[in-house]
Amino acid sequence: MGRSPCCDQDKGVKKGPWVPEEDDKLTAYIEKNGYGNWRSLPKLAGLNRCGKSCRLRWMNYLRPDIRRGEFSDEEESTIVRLHALLGNKWSKIASHLPGRTDNEIKNYWNTHMRKKMLQMGIDPITHEPRTNDLSPILDVSQILAAAIGNGQFGSSNLINNNIALEDLLKLQLIHKMLQIITPKAIPNITSSTNSLNPKLDSVVNSFTTNSVNPKPEQAAIQLNANEPHDFINQSANEDFMMPPFENIWDSFEDNQLPGLVTVSQKNLNSGTGMMPGYYGDQLSEIPSNGSISVSPETSGLNYPGTTQHLTGSDVLEDWEKFLDDETSDSCWKSFLDLTSPTSSPGPW
């Protein structure tokens, strides 16, 4: 429509907070004449304001039926109900709350109720429980990052402790998977440790990219083709630094996860233990329609014991089975024990 703003032709009109004299003038005029033509009202009322500003002041502040003060519990629940129904239609919500203005409700929502809902774990937009609230899992990652950062992994303790390395890799794996599922909710972990030990890095890589899940010892032997290294029996005095968290994973291509890290003694011995949702060492993304289209032919890999999944729910079912499976039971039990706040202190 290309219309100029209402105040353009009222050059020199006052802006900003209203003073009591202005309020009095506006109130007196409207009480005597009523309101109708906001554009001409300021002149008639003797105000150096634009009509829009006068209307807003009257509607949001001076109107005699304005109700001030705290919102009652009943008003709050009405707002929540109506917001769930109408969204940010503040004027419509206000029409159900006598004496409250759209501006007041909007402000109250943005400053109080939004916060309250977030604290309750409810998404203030959808009014659904927040499914992306992964703070407990993030905490695990934070523990890991802190452990790496404060140097607890910077000693040979880790090297002499396969359990610790296993647990570390489990954490990494979970973190990476969560990043793929909800990349926005799971940020990259940045470690304060910047010096990357290429030896250990290659160990971790061979560990995690090997689809047959080698024992840590085997991985250590493969550490460097040109320079075989006794990783496990490395001297306690040798300065080993854990690679920054993200470096371990940056070596993988997008949407591609490594083969499963050894998860239990049983798996260790059998060399099995593929995670559901994997096609060999390829993880296919679950598209929005829930169906997956990766064939073993295209991936070139097909491992015994893995299922071909057609839908996202298949993958989830397999995950459930995997998590319930006694073969992985000990792995997850020890992992959960390790990360539980009530557990005895772990390797970090």
Added chain:
DNA sequence: AAAGCTCTCAACCGCAGTGGT
């Protein structure tokens, strides 16, 4: 006590909708 930070909310801005010509 003072400086810095956070929070609140009145007011502004731009745009969409509506009705009149």
Added chain:
DNA sequence: GACCACTGCGGTTGAGAGCTT
């Protein structure tokens, strides 16, 4: 149907009050 005037709405801003360090 095109244009214009006006109203109403929702997002955003910024001054000042309150709180923390």
